[in-house]
Amino acid sequence: MIHHYRHTLTFYLLSAAMPWSLWLMAAALSHRPDAAQYGLLISALGLAGLCAPLLTALALAARDRAVLRDMAQRLTRIAPGSGVYVGLALVLMPASILAAMALSLLLGYDADQFVISGQTSFSSTVFPVWFILLSAPIIEELAWHSYGVDCLRRRFSLLTSSLLFALYWGLWHLPLALIDGYYHSNLAAQSVIHSFNFLVSLFPFVLLMNWLYYKTGRNILITVALHMSANVFNEIFATHPDSKMIQTLLLLGLCAYLLWTERALFLNRDLDGEISPPPESSAPLPHPTP
Incomplete structure (x- = not known):
């Protein structure tokens, strides 16, 4: 099936x-100077850009009914025994940011980080901030993990696909740093090292996301859950930016462990056994040999 993602x-x-x-x-x-007059247009352009990869994925999938059928089924189909991976998708990011903040206390950082501040690190003139935080993972992952990752996986190992995508994803975000008031713009104004940490953090995040994706039989919603939990729990607390750097180190350590224990999954270029079966099989069942 994955060979159709060409x-x-x-x-x-x-x-x-x-x-x-x-x-x-x-x-x-x-x-x-009169940017306030263009608030609606700026937000519309931002949302349109966010939706562009999804529209691209749907347009390319429309050329092949097998791809459309596979994409639709992966929204609901999940590999047997995936309960633990669903739990990890929901718990991994909040656990890692809480652990990072706890470790930061040993370095002298303030315990006020654990306060649920009710404030976010960016602003929006039209759409509510929490709408953006919750909708962006849905829109993005319906593109990246409906078509994007699979077309890379068709040509490369899972490790190479993940690293290439993380690099691309980091570059994809760069123009957002130029939009005044956006998260990435505020991060860039804050410091170079924290902006660099955001780019580095994408590598372990993508590795973990793709690990869960394949462990659940290429289920798309598992990636939405992980992405959404990352957005919410990295905003809900008054987290010091340095604690997010500690979180990146923790996730890198976890990825190193997974790359060792799951090296066959990450390094094997053979697709057999790593992807969900085709939605329909036209191959006849073998007859027993007399």
């Missing part, structure tokens, strides 16, 4: 070119 270059070029174009226009408007 439009790798087209998907990734369009999924970068369209958002970048829209977000650069939004960035230019956001820095105008």
